[in-house]
Amino acid sequence: MTDTLLADGTHPDAARERDRWAASADAWDRWADPMAGLADKLNRPLLDAAEVAEGDRLLDLASGAGEPALSAARRVGPGGLVVGSDLVPGMMAGAVRRARTAEGAAPVFLAADMTALPFADGAFDRVTCRFGIMFVPPVDRALREVRRVLRPGGRAAFMVWGPRAGNGLFAEIGAVVADHLGEDGSLDPLFRFADPGTLTTILRAAGFQHGGETDLTPVRKAPAGQPFWHAALEMSFGHRLGGLPADRRAALEADIAARFAAKAVDGVVPVPSHARIVVGW
C-alpha cells in the first residue's frame, strides 16, 4: 500500500476519527455561518484549481458543514449538480440546514465513506475535498475511488494543511491544550500531507497521470483582545473539551488569549496559515 504515516509511525485510526468528528459536529454547525466569509476565501482557489464551471457535476468529499459544496453549487448553477458527502452524518447537519436557504440550486448531501463511494464509474466531472483526505487511513483506496467516479478527463482538487508551525491557530491553541490536557496526538493527522509532494505521489500511484501543488500562505490580521480563536478551539479541539469543568475551560481559554495577546502589534495579531491545494487529472 502506498501511504503516509503520522509522526509516531502509525496511521490515523478510523474509529477515533469518526468519534472525533461526531463529538465536534455541533460546533461545526454553530460556527458554519460566522466562518462562511473566511471559508469562501479558501473555497474559491480550490474550485479554481478544480476548474469548476457552470453545468459541472461535482462531488465534494468530507463536506462537513458544507465547505466547499455550497460555494460549488453557486458556481455550477442550476444546470449543474453538486453532491456533498461525509463519513459522519452529524457533521452535515449544518450543510443540510444551510442548503435550505442557499441561493440557486442546492447541493444534495448524503453520508458516504470516501474509501467506498456509492456512485457509478465516471459519474462526476469534478471532485473536491477540503481538509478531509488526511483523516482517511487507507488514503490510496480513497484516491482510487475518486479516480473511478471521475469521468475520463475529469479533475480532482484537495486542500490540505501545510506544517503545524506555519498554522498559527493550530500551533498556539494546540500548545495550550497540550499544557492543560496533555498531548494526545489527535492534531497530528491534520499535518499528514504537510511535506510538499507527499499527496501528489499517492495520487500518481492511484492512477492520476498529471498533478500539481500550490501553497497558500495568507496571514490573517486578527483584532487583538477579541476571541477570534474561539471557532478554531471548538471546531478542531472540541473532542477534547467535552465534560471539562467550567473553571478549567476558563483557565485554558485565558491562556490562549494571553498567548495571542503577546503577539499583538498595534492592536493586530498576525495569524499565519499554510494550506496546500493538490490537483490530479
Ligand SMILES: C[S@@+](CC[C@H](N)C(=O)[O-])C[C@H]1O[C@@H](n2cnc3c(N)ncnc32)[C@H](O)[C@@H]1O
Ligand atoms: C476538518 S473537517 C472538513 C470539513 C469541510 N470540508 C471543511 O473544510 O470545512 C474533516 C471532515 O472529514 C470527514 N471524514 C473523515 N474521514 C472520512 C472518510 N473516510 N470519508 C468521508 N469523510 C471523512 C469528517 O467526518 C469531517 O467532517
